[in-house]
Amino acid sequence: MTDRYAVIGHPIAHSKSPLIHAAFARQTGQDLEYTRILSAPDAFVDTVRCFFGDGGQGLNVTVPFKEAAWRLVDEHSPRAATAGAVNTLIRLPGQRLRGDNTDGVGLVRDLAGNHGFDFAGRRVLLLGAGGAARGVLRPLLESGLAELLIANRTLDKAAALAAAVADLDPGGATVHACGLADLGPVAFDLIINATSTGLTGAVPAIAPSVLAPGAWTYDMIYADSPTPFCRWGLSHGAARAIDGLGMLVEQAAESFFLWRGMRPETAAVIDLLRRR
Numbered sequence: 374m375t376d377r378y379a380v381i382g383h384p385i386a387h388s389k390s391p392l393i394h395a396a397f398a399r400q401t402g403q404d405l406e407y408t409r410i411l412s413a414p415d416a417f418v419d420t421v422r423c424f425f426g427d428g429g430q431g432l433n434v435t436v437p438f439k440e441a442a443w444r445l446v447d448e449h450s451p452r453a454a455t456a457g458a459v460n461t462l463i464r465l466p467g468q469r470l471r472g473d474n475t476d477g478v479g480l481v482r483d484l485a486g487n488h489g490f491d492f493a494g495r496r497v498l499l500l501g502a503g504g505a506a507r508g509v510l511r512p513l514l515e516s517g518l519a520e521l522l523i524a525n526r527t528l529d530k531a532a533a534l535a536a537a538v539a540d541l542d543p544g545g546a547t548v549h550a551c552g553l554a555d556l557g558p559v560a561f562d563l564i565i566n567a568t569s570t571g572l573t574g575a576v577p578a579i580a581p582s583v584l585a586p587g588a589w590t591y592d593m594i595y596a597d598s599p600t601p602f603c604r605w606g607l608s609h610g611a612a613r614a615i616d617g618l619g620m621l622v623e624q625a626a627e628s629f630f631l632w633r634g635m636r637p638e639t640a641a642v643i644d645l646l647r648r649r
């Protein structure tokens with residue numbers, strides 16, 4: 374029988390996840406279907422229970438339900454526990470659910486695996502302290518980087534995130550926080566935009582001096598044309614300015630692995646999406 378998976382969100386029509394998982398299934402010869410589920414904000418829990426009650430095998434969860442999914446599950450992976458958000462629901466025996474979060478590993482694999490960024494010993498600046506930033510923290514800290522500075526418009530939120538990961542002992546990395554306005558003369562090897570500014574065509578207000586010579590920029594959103602933050606990076610001398618399309622495909626590949634036990638090849642799928 375064909376196994377059923379889906380992505381649930383509100384809105385959901387724009388989601389590329391069905392296309393990505395259909396490509397993974399074709400490539401690996403897996404018999405599965407993957408659809409979109411639009412859930413009203415107050416119907417999320419019932420919709421999820423109904424999906425699994427009807428024999429569904431797994432769900433991806435997107436905006437605005439990742440925190441609700443975190444509260445719903447019976448157990449969390451360590452990275453989901455740190456994220457406070459779940460983007461992958463895995464069916465366990467006895468109608469129990471496990472929640473995982475594959476966003477951070479998607480980010481790190483895209484940078485390190487697809488683009489060849491070597492995290493070892495690097496200074497990384499993470500812009501933003503909302504759900505998107507928190508979602509990627511643990512894998513980022515496990516990447517081998519030397520220093521992570523979380524900078525946010527609202528300092529308190531950045532400080533809270535830094536404090537939340539202080540006990541993780543992430544391989545000796547230093548983690549600290551500051552307000553966006555307080556970014557000093559220190560420069561970074563990689564600057565990741567996890568703010569929601571791109572949705573309005575803006576970029577966080579930061580000085581180009583945060584870019585070390587040869588620094589890369591990474592925008593966690595993607596678009597058909599270069600995002601505002603990619604344009605900012607390129608116009609200020611970043612060696613590479615990458616958008617989040619590869620992260621999208623890599624987080625999907627990790628979900629696919631959690632469900633099916635096999636890793637799809639991602640490069641061809643990233644190309645496919647880039648050309649659409």
Ligand code: ATR
Pocket residue numbers: 500501502503504505506525526527530553567568569570575576577578
């Ligand atoms: P998401 O789930 O996308 O992270 P969020 O939790 O609402 O959404 O967080 C949005 C992030 O973008 C926050 O870090 C926010 O900064 P504040 O905490 O100060 O609100 C950041 N952000 C939004 N608009 C911004 C702007 N114009 N300049 C800088 N940061 C901005």
